[in-house]
Amino acid sequence: MPRLVLASQSPARLATLKSAGVTPEVVVSGVDEDKVLADATERFGELDPADAVLVLAQAKAEEVASQLEDARDNADVVVVGCDSMLEFDGVVVGKPADAEVARERWRSMxxxxxxxxxxxxxxxxxxxxxxxxxxxxxxxxxxxVWFADIDDDEIDAYIATGEPLHVAGAFTIDGLGGPYIERIEGDHHGVVGLSLPLLRELLSELGVPWRSLRTS
Structure with missing residues (x-):
């Protein structure tokens, strides 16, 4: 049975896989995201957000794969790396630097x-x-993702939980931010940070059927 290695420290991605019956090993990459993006921009020109997250996901997966290549027990390993960004008004929005940034972001969103x-x-x-x-x-x-039109008190209460400071876009759909998301168009799991249908398709192209990864 193939072993899936998740090149991410995201609890939400790990929980998403576990909820689908797959328990991966977690190996966190040491990728310098700013450098990776700067190098990619120098080579290819300005990246749109969809390409930027793909470049980072590749860097993380390949960095962890290089860590594992010399391991004696990697003969059945498949590595997956992920990265997420919110595009809002044509601008890429990552994790907010502090509570005030998160507050202003929510007021605009x-x-x-x-x-x-x-x-x-x-x-x-x-x-x-x-x-x-x-x-x-x-x-x-x-x-x-459509955001609810919440008032300042609601925003302040959400920021006070600390959750928005640790996630791309300053929100979650599977946690405390869920009530503030009115609707989505696309894959719910993609908003969490790991699209199960897309991962299944990619693994299938490598000859790894999803059922072969299930541990429960």
Missing amino acids: RGRKGVLHSGHWVVDLRDDDAGGTGGTLGSTSSTT
Whole structure:
């Protein structure tokens, strides 16, 4: 059975996989995101948000794959890396620097919509005997999110929980921010940070059926 390694420290991504019956190993990358994006921009020109998250997901997956390549027990490993950004008014919005930034962000987002982009990249480290392809590929999930038109008191109460400071776009859909998301167009799991349907498709292209990863 293939072993999935998640190159992310995100509790939400881990919980998403576990809820689908897959319990991955977690190996966090040491990627310098600013440098990766700067290098990619120098090579390819200005990146749109959908490409930026894909570049970062690839860097994270390949950095962890390089960590594991010399390990003696990696013969059946497949690595997945992810990254997420909110595109709002044509601008990329990551994690807010502090509570005031998160507050101002929510004041601008309320009653409006943005697009949450989540990049996914998969690296096949499996040996030939385990069906390995040596493949590496990825894609981006993009979901439109409509934010509720909440008042300042509601924003302040949400910021006070601390949750918005730790997530891309300063919101969650699967946590305390859920009540403030009116609707979405696209994949719910992509907003959480890992699109299960997209990951299934990428793994299928590498010859890894989703059912082979289920541990429950």
